[in-house]
Amino acid sequence: MTASQVSKWTVTDVGSWLRKEGIAEYESLFASQGIDGEVLLMLKEEDLRQTPFSIPKVGDIKKIMRRVEALSHRIDYKWEQAVNQRRQLMRLTAAALYCTLAVLATSFCLVTAHERVPSTTNYPPLPDIILDNVPRVAWAFAASEYLILFMFIIFIIIAIVHRARLAMATRFLTISATVFLLRCVTMTATSLSVPGTHLHCPPLQLNSFQEKVDRAVTIAMGLGSTIFGVETCGDYMFSGHCVALTLLGCFICEYTPITWTNFHRLIWGMSMCGIFGVVASHEHYSIDCFVGFYIASRVFGYYHNLASQVSNMNDSQRRKLGIWFPMVAYFERFTPKDGHRNEYDVPSFLKWDHKIE
Numbered sequence: 001m002t003a004s005q006v007s008k009w010t011v012t013d014v015g016s017w018l019r020k021e022g023i024a025e026y027e028s029l030f031a032s033q034g035i036d037g038e039v040l041l042m043l044k045e046e047d048l049r050q051t052p053f054s055i056p057k058v059g060d061i062k063k064i065m066r067r068v069e070a071l072s073h074r075i076d077y078k079w080e081q082a083v084n085q086r087r088q089l090m091r092l093t094a095a096a097l098y099c100t101l102a103v104l105a106t107s108f109c110l111v112t113a114h115e116r117v118p119s120t121t122n123y124p125p126l127p128d129i130i131l132d133n134v135p136r137v138a139w140a141f142a143a144s145e146y147l148i149l150f151m152f153i154i155f156i157i158i159a160i161v162h163r164a165r166l167a168m169a170t171r172f173l174t175i176s177a178t179v180f181l182l183r184c185v186t187m188t189a190t191s192l193s194v195p196g197t198h199l200h201c202p203p204l205q206l207n208s209f210q211e212k213v214d215r216a217v218t219i220a221m222g223l224g225s226t227i228f229g230v231e232t233c234g235d236y237m238f239s240g241h242c243v244a245l246t247l248l249g250c251f252i253c254e255y256t257p258i259t260w261t262n263f264h265r266l267i268w269g270m271s272m273c274g275i276f277g278v279v280a281s282h283e284h285y286s287i288d289c290f291v292g293f294y295i296a297s298r299v300f301g302y303y304h305n306l307a308s309q310v311s312n313m314n315d316s317q318r319r320k321l322g323i324w325f326p327m328v329a330y331f332e333r334f335t336p337k338d339g340h341r342n343e344y345d346v347p348s349f350l351k352w353d354h355k356i357e
Contacts, residue, residue, distance in 0.1 A: 006037045006040070006041060006071065007037045007038040007041065008037055008038075009036055009037025009038075009040065010036055010037070011030070011031050011034060011035065011036050012031075013036075013037060014030055014031075014035050014036060014037060014040055015027040015030065015031055017040075017071075018030060021067045023060070023063060023064060023067070026055070026060070026064065029053065029055075032052075033052060033053070040068060040071075041068070041071075041072060043064075043065075043068055044065075045061060045065050048061045048064060048065070049061065084334060085166070087334050088166040088167060088170065088334075089166065091166075091170050091330070091331050092166050092169055092170045092173075094330075094331075095169075095170045095171075095173040095174045095177070095331065096173055098173065098174060098177045099173040099174070099176060099177040101177070102176070102177035102178075102180050102181050103177075103180070103220050104216065104217075104220055105180075105181065105184055106180045106181070106183060106184055106220075106224075106240075107216035107217070107219040107220040107224070108212065108213070108216040109183075109184040109187045109188055109235075110187065110216070110219055110224065110232050110234070110235050111204065111206070111212050111215045111216050111219070112187075112188065112212070113187045113188070113191065113232075113233075113234030113235055114201070114203065114204045114232060114233045114234045115203050115204045115206065115234075116191045116203065116234065117191060117193075117194065117201050117203055117233050117234035118191060118192070118193045118194075119202075119203075120193065120194060120197060120199075120201075123193035124193060124197075125193055125194060125195050125196055125197065126192065126193060126195070126285065128195065128285050128286055128287075129286070130279060130286040131195060131196070131279070131282055131285065131286060134279070134280060136196065136198065136280070136281065136282040137277070137280040137281055138281065139281075140276075140277035140278070140280040140281040141226065141241075141277060141278060141281035141283045142226060142227055143274075143277050144241055144245070144273075144274040144275070144277035144278050144281070145225050145226060145227045145241065146227065147245065147270050147271075147273065147274040147277070148225075148241065148244050148245060148248065148274060149227070150270070151245070151248040151249070151252065151267070151270060151271070151274075152244075152248060154248075154252055154267075155172070155248055155251055155252055158252060158255055158256060159172075159255075160347060161344045161345065161346065161347070162255055162342070162343075162344055163340075163341075163343045163344060163345055164255075164340035164341075164343075165347065167335070167340050168251070168255055168340070170331055171251075171303065171304075171307070171331070172247070172251055174303075174327055174331055175247065175299055175300055175303055176243075176247060178299060178327060179243050179247070179295060179296050179299050180240065180243070182238070182295060182299075183235075183238045183240060183243070186237045186238040186291075187234065187235050187236075187237070187238070190237060191234060192234075192236040192237060192285070194233065194236075195236065195282055195283065195284060195285045195288075196282035196283075198282065199233065199282075199283070201233030201234065218230065219232060224240060236284060236285060236288055237285075237287070237288055237291065238288060238291050238292055238295070239278055239284045239288040239289050239291070239292035240292070241274070241275075241278050241284070241292075242274075242275050242278055242284075242288070242289045242292030242293050242296070243292045243293075243295070243296045245270075245271045245274040245275055245293075246271060246275075246292065246293045246296040246297050246300075247296050247300060248271065249267050249268050249270075249271035250296070250297060250300045250301075251300075252264075252267050253267055253268070254300075254304065255342060256342060257342050258342075275289050275293060303327075303328060306321065306325055306328045306332070307328060307332040307335055307339075308335075308339050310328065310329070310332045310333065310335050311335055311336065311337040312337065
């Protein structure tokens with residue numbers, strides 16, 4: 001119910017509202033004074049005390065005003081809730097576009113990195129204290145991708161039932177996009193030799209820009225995952241798989257109750273097993289995994305720390321935030337002062353209301 005709907009109430013509608021609120025004895029008095037919805041919202045306690053109302057009982061005056069104020073509060077709350085939801089939907093849309101661009105940029109950088117991958121004949125694998133001492137486990141890389149898929153399903157379930165689902169999704173898309181854009185820089189700036197002789201990565205021979213774009217779209221559609229049939233080379237120094245495992249672990253634990261200790265241990269156990277699987281498969285150097293974990297966890301922590309302070313910043317601090325951390329300044333502008341609590345409900349699109357005749 002909105003203020004415009006209540007303001008259109010007729011005198012009869014106000015009478016029905018009085019009966020519903022248990023104060024029907026004043027229906028005729030309100031009708032005699034032509035109190036419709038618009039006037040009802042403007043009614044004050046002094047009006048009820050003075051003529052022509054002259055209601056003698058203080059208790060009845062308080063009851064009427066309490067119900068009028070409750071009606072106004074419901075209108076204001078629902079209006080504010082609707083405005084906040086529209087704002088969050090706008091930011092979610094912007095975050096989705098930002099993430100889409102980041103995925104496409106990362107995919108294109110993967111194509112160019114594969115074109116420039118050094119030949120194993122001239123550039124053998126670099127020394128790595130872990131890879132040199134841990135036997136290769138061929139199935140470990142696929143296992144880590146299945147762990148990513150399983151953790152992503154858990155994340156989706158939590159996001160659906162979390163009351164701050166729009167904010168949660170916005171943050172996930174924004175942080176993921178930012179980290180993967182950083183990964184584009186490392187892939188483009190430096191080309192390392194492959195981490196193992198088992199990898200056969202001859203440079204790609206793509207003759208036109210259109211072929212590069214088509215290859216990038218294929219990588220993006222398969223999310224760069226071997227279980228979806230995508231094979232990439234040259235994306236070293238910064239493991240995307242470890243970024244995904246780290247961010248999913250951070251988000252799942254952040255948006256579930258702190259008392260779920262054993263569940264959090266399970267999630268971080270899965271995340272660490274996945275990261276170890278990437279190393280054990282010899283698909284990435286060990287430093288790739290460390291850098292991926294470190295940058296992903298730092299960006300997640302810095303973002304959420306700043307987001308929790310935005311609502312308490314003054315104008316000067318907000319301007320500085322907009323310069324140094326524009327993503328946080330934009331996406332977290334309307335974050336509640338007490339943040340987003342870990343509360344859950346069934347979203348309206350999953351509710352099924354039916355009546356039994």
